[in-house]
Structure formats: structure tokens, C-alpha cells
Amino acid sequence: MKYRKFGSLDWEVSALGFGAMRLPVMEDDRNKINEPEAFAMMRLAIDAGVNYLDTAYPYHQQQSEGLVGKVLKDGYRDKVKLATKMPCWLVKEASDFDLYLEKQMKRLEVDQIDFYLLHSLNQSTWQTVKDLGVLDWAEKRMAEGLFTHLGFSFHDDYPVFEEIVTGYDNWTLAQIQYNYMDIDYQAGRKGLLLASDRGLAVVVMEPLRGGRIANNPPPAPVARVFETSERNWTPAAWAFQWLWDQPQVATTLSGMSTMDQVQENLATASESGVGSLTDDDRALIEKVREAYSSLAPIPCTQCEYCLPCPNGVAIPRVFSIYNDAVSYDTWGHAKWAYNNQLKADEMADNCIECGECEIVCPQHIEIIDWLARVHEALAQPAE
Numbered sequence: 343m344k345y346r347k348f349g350s351l352d353w354e355v356s357a358l359g360f361g362a363m364r365l366p367v368m369e370d371d372r373n374k375i376n377e378p379e380a381f382a383m384m385r386l387a388i389d390a391g392v393n394y395l396d397t398a399y400p401y402h403q404q405q406s407e408g409l410v411g412k413v414l415k416d417g418y419r420d421k422v423k424l425a426t427k428m429p430c431w432l433v434k435e436a437s438d439f440d441l442y443l444e445k446q447m448k449r450l451e452v453d454q455i456d457f458y459l460l461h462s463l464n465q466s467t468w469q470t471v472k473d474l475g476v477l478d479w480a481e482k483r484m485a486e487g488l489f490t491h492l493g494f495s496f497h498d499d500y501p502v503f504e505e506i507v508t509g510y511d512n513w514t515l516a517q518i519q520y521n522y523m524d525i526d527y528q529a530g531r532k533g534l535l536l537a538s539d540r541g542l543a544v545v546v547m548e549p550l551r552g553g554r555i556a557n558n559p560p561p562a563p564v565a566r567v568f569e570t571s572e573r574n575w576t577p578a579a580w581a582f583q584w585l586w587d588q589p590q591v592a593t594t595l596s597g598m599s600t601m602d603q604v605q606e607n608l609a610t611a612s613e614s615g616v617g618s619l620t621d622d623d624r625a626l627i628e629k630v631r632e633a634y635s636s637l638a639p640i641p642c643t644q645c646e647y648c649l650p651c652p653n654g655v656a657i658p659r660v661f662s663i664y665n666d667a668v669s670y671d672t673w674g675h676a677k678w679a680y681n682n683q684l685k686a687d688e689m690a691d692n693c694i695e696c697g698e699c700e701i702v703c704p705q706h707i708e709i710i711d712w713l714a715r716v717h718e719a720l721a722q723p724a725e
């Protein structure tokens with residue numbers, strides 16, 4: 343295993359961290375973790391030098407923390423730093439902070455958490471927890487020794503990230519979605535640089551875009567780019583090495599779902615290092631990004647000129663979900679995202695065909711027509 347700088351802390355983190363969010367399950371049911379297999383995978387990773395374990399209150403229908411607690415028995419607690427997260431979207435009043443922390447420590451069977459993160463911060467959850475005094479509360483609990491460091495994970499646009507990072511001086515870490523397709527998405531590369539400049543350890547989540555850029559074989563235009571390199575790397579290895587090449591990345595979490603993936607990612611991590619890619623390698627990743635982007639049928643650049651839609655349709659998000667489905671061949675996930683992540687009035691069938699969006703779209707996209715096609719492809723029939 344290779345180890346890396348962890349922000350301003352006098353401690354080195356393994357290049358690969360284990361994310362306990364996509365553990366192997368039985369009968370395709372996230373409720374039913376295949377415990378013996380998941381246990382063996384996490385212990386194997388720790389034995390191979392992984393020293394960062396990431397879980398959270400809701401993972402696997404609230405069963406992940408309990409299993410992580412079992413993995414950490416028999417002396418394994420001392421071999422890793424443990425990160426878990428407060429479910430900020432469930433917090434209604436200040437007393438909820440203690441309620442969740444106590445519940446989580448009980449599940450994990452630990453008397454101290456190393457990294458406690460405010461989970462999935464966005465503009466609205468940050469405002470709520472800040473107004474309820476989460477920072478003062480966290481400082482008290484750290485002074486009492488219940489957790490050692492405070493961080494947050496993030497899902498919103500860059501300006502919100504900047505507001506959070508600069509809004510408190512004692513963050514130890516920030517967890518962001520970052521991979522070679524998401525350099526301008528959410529915190530993005532700009533957020534990585536900002537956080538790292540301020541001494542935060544940046545923990546990367548979704549390094550493989552939730553598995554979407556790990557397809558083997560990848561779609562033909564992408565495969566053709568990879569074939570131009572003499573490196574014998576899988577698409578997953580390319581994605582990880584691209585991250586580990588960057589000094590601002592502390593650790594890269596992987597939500598591994600099989601023992602083979604654990605073994606492959608451990609082997610990849612053992613060959614990683616800052617500055618280990620050549621200029622040709624970096625140029626190849628740029629071409630891979632272009633190849634994936636060329637697969638997207640709707641030429642939407644997410645510029646948002648079309649917003650606000652007079653009837654509330656979330657046009658860029660609708661198009662992004664559809665483009666991802668085509669580019670990565672992930673229709674199941676896209677249907678789930680379309681029907682569950684969008685509010686009913688943001689969905690494409692709310693288009694009243696006023697055409698205001700088409701007048702301003704710099705890409706001259708036939709938005710009305712595409713909205714109808716996307717809705718037909720992704721909407722679940724009413725029950």
C-alpha cells in the first residue's frame with residue numbers, strides 16, 4: 343500500500359480507502375448485505391494496509407455501521423481511522439445532533455470516532471445545521487473526545503462549497519465527488535484546489551462515477567482511446583491512477599462490491615503515486631473524457647441559460663440524467679434518478695411548450711422535443 347499526506351494532520355492515509363456503501367448484497371437487495379463476504383473484503387483490505395474506513399448512518403438501510411463495528415473487533419479498530427457521517431437532512435432540532443451521534447456510536451460499538459462528517463451538505467442542509475449550532479456542538483463533542491475531527495461531504499455547486507470551506511476554520515477534511523468526468527461538476531477540480539490550499543484533506547468519493555467509468559470493455563469510442571496506450575490498465579485502474587497522480591487528493595474511497603474488485607484496487611493502489619502519470623497518460627484521459635462526452639445525444643453543456651423554466655422544469659438536470667443513461671448504458675440508474683431525485687414539478691412532462699428555453703439555448707437544442715422523448719424513456723408508469 344502507498345500512503346499519502348492527509349491535509350494538515352501528522353498522519354498518512356492509505357491511497358485507497360474503503361467505502362462501506364456498496365457492499366455485496368444478496369438477492370439484489372441493498373437491505374441484505376452478504377455479511378460474511380463484506381466482512382472478509384473489509385478485513386482483507388485492512389490487512390493489506392487500508393487505514394481509512396468510511397461509512398454513514400443511512401448506508402445499506404442503516405446496516406452498514408453495524409457491520410463496520412463487527413469488522414473493527416479483534417484489534418482492527420487500532421489499524422484504521424474510522425469515518426462516519428451525521429444525516430443532516432434528518433436533523434430537525436439541535437437535540438438531534440446527539441441523538442444521531444449516540445445511535446451511531448452504539449451501532450459501531452466504539453467510544454470514539456476519528457472523522458465525523460456532516461453528510462451530504464448542500465445549501466439548504468448547511469443552512470439548517472448551521473442555524474441549529476452544529477459547529478459549537480461539534481467543538482464541545484470533540485473536546486469531550488467523542489470524535490476527533492470534523493469534516494463534511496458535499497453535493498451542490500461550487501459556490502456553496504466555497505461558502506462552507508471558508509465559513510469555518512477547523513474543518514479537517516472535505517469529501518467530494520471527483521473523477522475524470524466530474525472535473526467541473528459540484529466542487530470539481532476548483533473545489534479540490536481550494537480545500538487543499540486551506541489545509542483540508544480531500545477525500546474523494548465516486549472515483550469511478552459509481553462504477554459507470556469502470557465498464558470493461560468500455561464503449562467502443564472510449565475503448566479505442568485506451569488501446570492507444572501501452573499500459574495494461576483496466577478502465578478502473580486508469581480512473582484511480584488519474585486521481586492518485588494529483589497531490590491535492592488525500593485518499594480515494596472505493597465502494598467495492600466484490601472480492602475481485604478489492605484485490606484489483608489494492609494492486610492498483612500499490613503502484614500509485616503523485617506525479618506517476620506521464621504527459622501522454624494525462625492527454626489520454628482528456629481524450630477519454632471527450633470520447634465519453636461524444637456519446638451524449640443531447641448537446642447540453644449545463645450552461646443553464648434555459649433557466650428558470652417558467653413552469654419549473656429542471657431542464658439541464660433532466661438532460662444530464664438522460665445523457666448519462668446513453669453514455670454509460672445505465673438505464674436502471676437513470677430511471678431511478680429521474681423518478682426519485684427530481685421533484686414532480688421538475689420533470690419533463692411539466693413542459694408547456696412555451697419555447698422560452700429554445701430562444702435562449704446557445705446550443706440551439708430542440709428542447710421541447712427532447713423533453714418529451716426523455717420523459718417517455720425514463721418516466722415510470724403511474725401505478
Ligand SMILES: NC(=O)c1ccc[n+]([C@@H]2O[C@H](COP(=O)([O-])OP(=O)(O)OC[C@H]3O[C@@H](n4cnc5c(N)ncnc54)[C@H](OP(=O)(O)O)[C@@H]3O)[C@@H](O)[C@H]2O)c1
Pocket residue numbers: 360361362363364396397461462495496497517546547548549550551552553554556557578579595596597598599600602603606607
Ligand atoms: N457522502 C456522500 O454523500 C457519499 C456519496 C457517495 C459515496 N460516498 C462514499 O464514497 C465511497 C466511494 O464512492 P462509490 O462507492 O460511488 O465509488 P465508485 O468507486 O465510484 O463506485 C463503486 C462501484 O464501482 C465498481 N467498481 C469498484 N471497483 C471496480 C473495479 N476494480 N472494476 C470494475 N468496477 C469496479 C463497483 O460497481 P459494480 O456494482 O458495477 O460492481 C462498485 O460498486 C462510497 O462507498 C461511500 O462510502 C459518500
